[in-house]
Amino acid sequence: RVRVRGLSIFRPIIYGNTAVVLTQKERDASLTPDHTHRWTVAVRSAASPPDGDQVGGADDLSYFIKRVSFKLHDTYPNPSRNVDKSPFELTETGWGEFEIQIRITFVTESGEKAATLYHHLKLHPWTASGEPEIPPLDVAMKLGPVHSWQYDEVVFNDPYQNFLNILTSH
Ligand code: SLL
Numbered sequence: 001r002v003r004v005r006g007l008s009i010f011r012p013i014i015y016g017n018t019a020v021v022l023t024q025k026e027r028d029a030s031l032t033p034d035h036t037h038r039w040t041v042a043v044r045s046a047a048s049p050p051d052g053d054q055v056g057g058a059d060d061l062s063y064f065i066k067r068v069s070f071k072l073h074d075t076y077p078n079p080s081r082n083v084d085k086s087p088f089e090l091t092e093t094g095w096g097e098f099e100i101q102i103r104i105t106f107v108t109e110s111g112e113k114a115a116t117l118y119h120h121l122k123l124h125p126w127t128a129s130g131e132p133e134i135p136p137l138d139v140a141m142k143l144g145p146v147h148s149w150q151y152d153e154v155v156f157n158d159p160y161q162n163f164l165n166i167l168t169s170h
Helices: 024-028 137-143 161-168
Strands: 008-021 037-045 065-071 080-083 088-094 099-106 115-120 146-157
Touching: 008 115, 008 137, 008 161, 037 065, 037 099, 065 088, 080 088, 115 146
Parallel strands: none
Antiparallel strands: 008 037, 008 146, 037 088, 065 080, 065 099, 099 115
16 A cells, blocks of 8 residues: 555546426326426536446546435435446436535545535526526426536545556546
């Protein structure tokens, strides 16, 4: 277990969510008819191509990430959701925005502590005025999917030599 002292290496990621309004048909067929949106929260590679391969491709972060835990609002059953393989994403339905805690556990070889990020789940489109008003669902549906993503860099300082090898061979 040899550390490479003085070296920093980072991996660029994006994290956030997309959301769409459910159709009336989908809501009628649902066990939770009060839910208005379907959303996906994810941690992805910032180096991924738009339609990148999810498994084994540029967006597969499993060479350095072992688990991503998404901690949802307490109104959800089993609010702590673990994703143990790529793609590190979770799809749910709901009616409200809330803060999602995203806990990233790295592969054992890294010797790194878990990292925690926070993302405000965004369901409602931004308005031109910047006012936090929520448009009616039929208006929101016409506006199309909502996207809210942030760029970040996971930095590893003084990485173990074998972990550095893993990082640089991908
Ligand atoms: C709000 N502070 O009041 C937020 C809470 C909670 C969202 C939003 C589904 C829950 C369920 C859901 O969308 N919860 O299915 O019970 O806006």
